[in-house]
Amino acid sequence: EIPEVVINRLPVYARALADLDSQGETVVSSHTLGEMLDVTPAQIRKDLSYFGRFGKQGRGYHVPSLLTRLREILGLNRHWRVALVGVGRLGQAIAEYNGFGPQGFHVVAVFDENPELFGKAIAGTTVRDSAELDGYLQATPVDIGIVAVPAVAAQEVVDRMVAGGVRAILNYAPTSPLVPAMVTIRNVDPVLAMQSMTYYVKRGETT
Amino acid sequence: EIPEVVINRLPVYARALADLDSQGETVVSSHTLGEMLDVTPAQIRKDLSYFGRFGKQGRGYHVPSLLTRLREILGLNRHWRVALVGVGRLGQAIAEYNGFGPQGFHVVAVFDENPELFGKAIAGTTVRDSAELDGYLQATPVDIGIVAVPAVAAQEVVDRMVAGGVRAILNYAPTSPLVPAMVTIRNVDPVLAMQSMTYYVKRGETT
Ligand SMILES: NC(=O)c1ccc[n+]([C@@H]2O[C@H](COP(=O)([O-])OP(=O)(O)OC[C@H]3O[C@@H](n4cnc5c(N)ncnc54)[C@H](O)[C@@H]3O)[C@@H](O)[C@H]2O)c1
Numbered sequence: 148e149i150p151e152v153v154i155n156r157l158p159v160y161a162r163a164l165a166d167l168d169s170q171g172e173t174v175v176s177s178h179t180l181g182e183m184l185d186v187t188p189a190q191i192r193k194d195l196s197y198f199g200r201f202g203k204q205g206r207g208y209h210v211p212s213l214l215t216r217l218r219e220i221l222g223l224n225r226h227w228r229v230a231l232v233g234v235g236r237l238g239q240a241i242a243e244y245n246g247f248g249p250q251g252f253h254v255v256a257v258f259d260e261n262p263e264l265f266g267k268a269i270a271g272t273t274v275r276d277s278a279e280l281d282g283y284l285q286a287t288p289v290d291i292g293i294v295a296v297p298a299v300a301a302q303e304v305v306d307r308m309v310a311g312g313v314r315a316i317l318n319y320a321p322t323s324p325l326v327p328a329m330v331t332i333r334n335v336d337p338v339l340a341m342q343s344m345t346y347y348v349k350r351g352e353t354t
Numbered sequence: 355e356i357p358e359v360v361i362n363r364l365p366v367y368a369r370a371l372a373d374l375d376s377q378g379e380t381v382v383s384s385h386t387l388g389e390m391l392d393v394t395p396a397q398i399r400k401d402l403s404y405f406g407r408f409g410k411q412g413r414g415y416h417v418p419s420l421l422t423r424l425r426e427i428l429g430l431n432r433h434w435r436v437a438l439v440g441v442g443r444l445g446q447a448i449a450e451y452n453g454f455g456p457q458g459f460h461v462v463a464v465f466d467e468n469p470e471l472f473g474k475a476i477a478g479t480t481v482r483d484s485a486e487l488d489g490y491l492q493a494t495p496v497d498i499g500i501v502a503v504p505a506v507a508a509q510e511v512v513d514r515m516v517a518g519g520v521r522a523i524l525n526y527a528p529t530s531p532l533v534p535a536m537v538t539i540r541n542v543d544p545v546l547a548m549q550s551m552t553y554y555v556k557r558g559e560t561t
C-alpha cells in the first residue's frame with residue numbers, strides 16, 4: 148500500500164515534468180526537480196522508487212519517459228467523466244473552470260434542485276433537475292463527482308453519487324461527508340488551508 | 355524547522371479535538387485520534403513531539419489542554435483580517451462562506467476592477483475599486499489575502515498584496531504565483547486533487 152502523501156505528490160511531479168517537457172528539456176536531476184517543487188531530492192527518489200527504477204544515478208531522469216510513466220500510474224492518459232451537483236455561485240464558477248478540460252476532466256452533467264436553474268446552459272451542457280441524478284448515474288457511468296451544495300445537503304448528495312457508482316468525490320461544502328472504503332474523497336477546505344498559514348504568519352511576527 | 359506536512363496536519367488535529375471537546379470527552383488516546391483521522395498513532399506522537407511533551411504514555415491526551423496548546427501554536431486564539439480580490443462568481447461564494455467567521459477569519463475588505471460591482475453590498479461590507487487596494491493596505495493591516503481573479507491577473511494581485519504587507523495568501527486562480535520567502539501561499543487546485551484521486555479509481559477498476 149503506497150502512502151497517500153506519496154500519491155498526492157505525483158501530480159505535482161507530473162505537472163513540473165510537463166512544464167520541462169514543453170520547454171524542450173530532456174533530462175532533469177532529482178536535485179533540480181526538488182528545487183522547483185520545494186521537495187528534497189531524497190524524497191523524490193524515495194517516492195518514485197515505489198513505482199520502479201527511474202533514471203541512472205548521477206545522470207538524472209529522462210523527462211518524456213518519466214512523464215509518460217507518471218501519467219500512466221495516475222491514469223492521466225485517459226478521459227474522466229465528471230458530474231457536478233450544485234450550480235449556485237460556486238458551482239457556476241466550477242462548471243466554467245478552464246483548468247479541467249486540458250487535463251482530461253470533462254464536466255458531462257450538472258444538477259441542481261432549484262427549478263429556476265433547470266435547462267440553463269452552462270459548460271456546454273444544460274442544468275438538470277437533481278431528482279434525475281440517480282437515474283442519470285444508472286444509465287451513464289461517471290468517474291468523479293463534485294459537490295457544491297450547502298453543507299446540510301452534502302452527505303445526501305454524496306450517498307447518491309456513491310450508490311450511482313461514482314468512486315471519486317471532490318467536496319467543496321464545509322463538512323466531511325462519510326464514504327465507504329472503495330471511494331476516495333477530497334475536501335476543498337479553505338479554513339484548514341488558512342489555519343496552516345497562520346502558524347507561519349504568527350512566527351514571522353516574532354522574528 | 356518543522357516540516358510543512360506536520361504544520362498542515364495540526365489544524366486537522368485541532369478540529370478533531372474541538373469535536374471531542376464539544377462532546378464532553380476529556381481524554382483521547384493517539385490510537386483513537388488516529389482512527390478518526392486516518393493517521394497512524396506513531397505519526398501523531400511524532401508530530402506533537404516537535405512542540406513539547408503531551409499526554410502520558412498509556413494514559414492518552416487531555417483533550418482541552420492539548421486543544422488549547424494547538425490553538426496557541428497555530429494562532430487560532432486570535433482574529434485574522436482577510437481581504438478578498440475578485441468578486442465574480444467564485445469571489446461572491448467565498449465572501450459569503452460561513453466557515454470563516456466561527457474560526458476567527460474575518461473578511462474585512464473586498465475588491466474588484468469591474469465598475470459595475472463597486473459599492474455592491476457583500477459579506478457585511480461593500481465592494482471597493484481594486485485600484486484602491488494599495489492605499490487600503492498601507493492604511494489598514496491585513497493578515498490574509500484571497501485571490502479569486504482570472505489566472506492572468508493573479509501574479510499582479512499577489513505582488514500588490516505582498517507589497518502592502520500581506521504575509522499569507524490563499525490563491526484560487528489556476529496558476530502558481532511566486533512569492534518572497536517570508537510569504538506563505540496556498541493554491542486551491544481542484545485539478546491536482548482530482549489527479550490524486552484518479553490513481554485510486556484506476557486501481558479500483560483492476561481489482
Ligand atoms: N471550499 C471552498 O473553497 C468554498 C468556497 C465558497 C463556498 N463554498 C461552499 O460551497 C457551497 C456552495 O456555495 P454557493 O455560494 O455556491 O451557494 P449557493 O447557495 O449560491 O449555491 C448552492 C446551490 O446548491 C443547490 N442545492 C442545495 N441543495 C441541493 C440538493 N440537495 N441537491 C441539488 N442542489 C442543491 C441550490 O439550489 C443552489 O443552487 C456551500 O456549501 C459553500 O459553503 C466552498
Ligand SMILES: NC(=O)c1ccc[n+]([C@@H]2O[C@H](COP(=O)([O-])OP(=O)(O)OC[C@H]3O[C@@H](n4cnc5c(N)ncnc54)[C@H](O)[C@@H]3O)[C@@H](O)[C@H]2O)c1
Pocket residue numbers: 239240241243244245246439440441442443444445465466467468484502503504505507511525526527528542543544
Ligand atoms: N480553485 C478552484 O476551486 C476554482 C473553482 C472555480 C474557479 N476558479 C478560478 O477562480 C477565478 C475566478 O473565477 P470566476 O468564475 O469567479 O470568474 P469571474 O470572471 O466570474 O470573476 C472574476 C472577477 O475578477 C475580477 N478581476 C479580474 N481581474 C482583476 C484584477 N486585476 N483586479 C481585481 N479584480 C479583477 C473580475 O472583474 C471578476 O469580477 C478564476 O481564475 C477561476 O479559474 C477556481
